[in-house]
Amino acid sequence: MSALLEVSGVSVSFDGFKAINNLSFSIGPSELRAIIGPNGAGKTTFMDIVTGKTKPNSGSVTWGEKGQSLLTMSEAAIARAGVGRKFQRPTVFEDQTVAENLVLALKSPRSPFAALLFALTGEGRRRVEALAAQVGLTDALPRKAGELSHGQKQWLEIAMLLAQEPLLLLVDEPAAGMTLAERELTTAMLVEIAKTRAVVVVEHDMEFVRRLDCRVTVLHEGSVLAEGTLDHVTKIPSVIEVYLGRG
Amino acid sequence: MTDTTPPAAPPFTLPKYPGGTGAGPRPSAALTPKGFLARNPSVLWFLLALAVLTVAVTILSPAFGMGSMSTSFVKTLGKTLCLCLAALAMDIVWGYTGILSLGHMAFFALGGYMIGQWLMYARTEEIVVQSLATSPIPATAQEIAQGVGTQIFGVVGGSDIPLIWSFAHSLPAQLALVVLVPGLLAFLFGWLAFRSRVTGVYLSILTQAMTLALSLYLFQNDSGLRGNNGLSGLQNLPGLAETSQDLLSIWFFWASAAALALAYILLAWAISGKFGSVLRAIRDDEARVRFLGYPVEGYKLFVFVITAVICGLAGALYYPQAGIINPAELAPIASIYLAVWVAIGGRGRLYGSVIGAAFVSLLSSWFTGGRAPSIPLGFYTIDWVDWWQVLLGLSFVGVTLWAPKGIGGLFDRFRGLRTPDRKGAPLGPDEGSLQEQEAVE
Ligand SMILES: Nc1ncnc2c1ncn2[C@@H]1O[C@H](COP(=O)(O)OP(=O)(O)OP(=O)(O)O)[C@@H](O)[C@H]1O
Numbered sequence: 265m266s267a268l269l270e271v272s273g274v275s276v277s278f279d280g281f282k283a284i285n286n287l288s289f290s291i292g293p294s295e296l297r298a299i300i301g302p303n304g305a306g307k308t309t310f311m312d313i314v315t316g317k318t319k320p321n322s323g324s325v326t327w328g329e330k331g332q333s334l335l336t337m338s339e340a341a342i343a344r345a346g347v348g349r350k351f352q353r354p355t356v357f358e359d360q361t362v363a364e365n366l367v368l369a370l371k372s373p374r375s376p377f378a379a380l381l382f383a384l385t386g387e388g389r390r391r392v393e394a395l396a397a398q399v400g401l402t403d404a405l406p407r408k409a410g411e412l413s414h415g416q417k418q419w420l421e422i423a424m425l426l427a428q429e430p431l432l433l434l435v436d437e438p439a440a441g442m443t444l445a446e447r448e449l450t451t452a453m454l455v456e457i458a459k460t461r462a463v464v465v466v467e468h469d470m471e472f473v474r475r476l477d478c479r480v481t482v483l484h485e486g487s488v489l490a491e492g493t494l495d496h497v498t499k500i501p502s503v504i505e506v507y508l509g510r511g
Numbered sequence: 512m513t514d515t516t517p518p519a520a521p522p523f524t525l526p527k528y529p530g531g532t533g534a535g536p537r538p539s540a541a542l543t544p545k546g547f548l549a550r551n552p553s554v555l556w557f558l559l560a561l562a563v564l565t566v567a568v569t570i571l572s573p574a575f576g577m578g579s580m581s582t583s584f585v586k587t588l589g590k591t592l593c594l595c596l597a598a599l600a601m602d603i604v605w606g607y608t609g610i611l612s613l614g615h616m617a618f619f620a621l622g623g624y625m626i627g628q629w630l631m632y633a634r635t636e637e638i639v640v641q642s643l644a645t646s647p648i649p650a651t652a653q654e655i656a657q658g659v660g661t662q663i664f665g666v667v668g669g670s671d672i673p674l675i676w677s678f679a680h681s682l683p684a685q686l687a688l689v690v691l692v693p694g695l696l697a698f699l700f701g702w703l704a705f706r707s708r709v710t711g712v713y714l715s716i717l718t719q720a721m722t723l724a725l726s727l728y729l730f731q732n733d734s735g736l737r738g739n740n741g742l743s744g745l746q747n748l749p750g751l752a753e754t755s756q757d758l759l760s761i762w763f764f765w766a767s768a769a770a771l772a773l774a775y776i777l778l779a780w781a782i783s784g785k786f787g788s789v790l791r792a793i794r795d796d797e798a799r800v801r802f803l804g805y806p807v808e809g810y811k812l813f814v815f816v817i818t819a820v821i822c823g824l825a826g827a828l829y830y831p832q833a834g835i836i837n838p839a840e841l842a843p844i845a846s847i848y849l850a851v852w853v854a855i856g857g858r859g860r861l862y863g864s865v866i867g868a869a870f871v872s873l874l875s876s877w878f879t880g881g882r883a884p885s886i887p888l889g890f891y892t893i894d895w896v897d898w899w900q901v902l903l904g905l906s907f908v909g910v911t912l913w914a915p916k917g918i919g920g921l922f923d924r925f926r927g928l929r930t931p932d933r934k935g936a937p938l939g940p941d942e943g944s945l946q947e948q949e950a951v952e
């Protein structure tokens with residue numbers, strides 16, 4: 265199985281501080297992967313690099329079968345190529361309705377001219393309705409996203425990500441601020457999504473990661489410390505040390 | 512920008528959210544396509560108000576009606592409509608897209624200069640040809656050109672016609688320049704600024720620098736546009752020397768009203784759909800819009816150029832009514848006023864900007880025109896010509912602090928609309944949710 269995303273030998277430094285140090289990582293087309301690591305390990309920075317927000321000092325990031333480099337592409341172009349990203353804090357457009365939020369995210373041509381002439385066709389409408397139903401926001405469609413509760417915003421954002429139809433989903437700490445029931449649902453959902461596309465989940469919560477039941481990559485000080493099943497990596501002395509050392 | 516279209520992912524099902532409706536997807540009224548007017552009830556009201564105004568002004572005008580309105584007041588109203596048009600553009604670029612441009616009046620003035628070149632040239636040529644017609648030998652083209660040159664450029668000590676007047680004889684060419692000059696300048700400026708991701712205050716400062724630089728350049732005598740004299744006599748239309756100003760003023764009023772109506776309809780259409788949704792999203796969180804795959808810089812550039820062109824057209828209608836244009840019109844303060852009008856009228860809604868521009872600019876000409884009664888305080892007399900600026904500044908601060916929706920916000924009361932606003936509220940987790948601290952364990 266060829267890799268969907270291939271990150272090799274990437275380094276980033278902020279004012280001399282190496283946030284990412286010779287990091288290599290790869291993920292297949294329908295794989296679920298968890299990334300764990302102590303605070304400041306470089307997990308968010310890693311996502312910034314893949315999504316084009318931060319340009320690395322060295323290394324390469326290639327995408328898809330053709331091995332297209334993501335480093336020369338803008339954030340928007342990378343998103344159009346099929347990389348979706350969920351931020352730690354729910355970021356939805358609070359001033360717009362749930363329906364508008366979903367339509368914005370819906371996969372469609374992105375140029376200004378296309379947006380001017382855009383009309384929500386039957387197909388797109390059904391898709392928005394289905395997504396809204398899936399995250400329990402059908403009744404909230406005409407409401408402003410700003411009126412939603414914190415949990416609902418998280419779900420709206422997830423629905424927006426799905427509307428984008430990405431091939432790779434980067435999810436930063438999805439469970440933060442969720443109730444236990446919501447966490448269980450989120451796990452089930454991520455596992456379900458990963459059947460058809462690649463998903464990378466950054467999470468602190470070991471219990472959450474355990475339920476994902478997938479390969480785990482441990483980051484530490486900007487590079488990969490270990491990789492394997494959760495049981496495997498948690499037995500590695502250096503990993504234990506990193507986590508224990510953190511107190 | 513080439514899309515690498517990913518292969519369609521197979522559909523999947525998700526576990527149901529507990530608070531969900533239980534039933535499968537239901538059609539929602541929120542997604543039902545609505546007619547243009549249903550989405551934009553303000554368009555009808557606006558057009559109605561504009562039509563009533565136009566009819567009223569026509570009836571009262573000296574040209575067609577009772578003449579109880581002076582020609583100069585018809586012109587003032589016509590000019591006000593042009594300012595409203597510029598305010599519409601400002602609302603799109605600032606109120607909707609969040610780009611606080613403080614240079615859009617530069618585009619307005621450039622539009623005025625472009626139409627002014629034709630007005631001045633063609634009219635002067637007419638006069639020169641007429642005066643030479645009395646001489647026994649027919650005048651040569653060169654003699655005419657020299658006459659025109661002396662007439663126009665005598666004040667700046669020259670008689671040669673500068674290169675930038677090459678098309679001044681042709682109305683279609685100068686009309687094209689009304690669109691092209693502001694459009695190209697906006698494109699160049701926007702391309703440089705947006706590509707380097709200049710935003711916020713820095714962008715506002717850059718736009719101020721642009722209009723200031725342009726103004727200083729035009730003040731020079733060798734700029735080719737008559738330095739600080741500017742272009743004058745623009746109220747006289749070439750070929751219509753016999754037509755009275757009474758008639759011309761109402762013609763221009765009609766044209767201004769038509770342009771405003773057309774722009775209002777077009778812009779309301781543009782922002783009512785997904786395009787407007789993208790613009791508002793860019794205003795609120797442009798980074799997020801990028802991660803949705805939208806070329807944010809492209810959208811900003813598009814909006815910047817289109818609104819600059821609208822301002823250029825508004826200027827081209829304004830200055831023939833004003834009669835004169837000079838580089839002071841490009842002073843940085845002019846563009847700041849434009850922003851103040853939109854803020855007072857209520858940004859983020861088209862009619863708000865129109866109301867703001869009309870209200871404040873008319874009030875301003877009343878106060879500064881010396882017609883507002885001075886207020887004697889005994890120890891000091893408030894003279895409005897000087898104090899109007901202070902009043903305007905205070906109202907701006909007041910609106911910004913206490914009524915961010917401006918005058919337009921009053922309309923929400925009529926419609927019984929109250930937008931629940933959770934913006935200031937903490938976005939924190941709900942009750943019972945695990946806090947991040949616990950999650951780390
Ligand atoms: N723009 C920046 N400028 C300077 N330093 C930065 C920048 N972004 C990240 N860093 C630093 O790089 C390191 C890695 O940060 P990053 O946010 O990627 O960590 P993380 O693994 O996501 O941590 P957390 O678990 O706290 O979210 C940190 O030490 C951080 O301070």
Ligand SMILES: [Mg+2]
Binds near residue numbers: 307308309
């Ligand atoms: Mg992080």
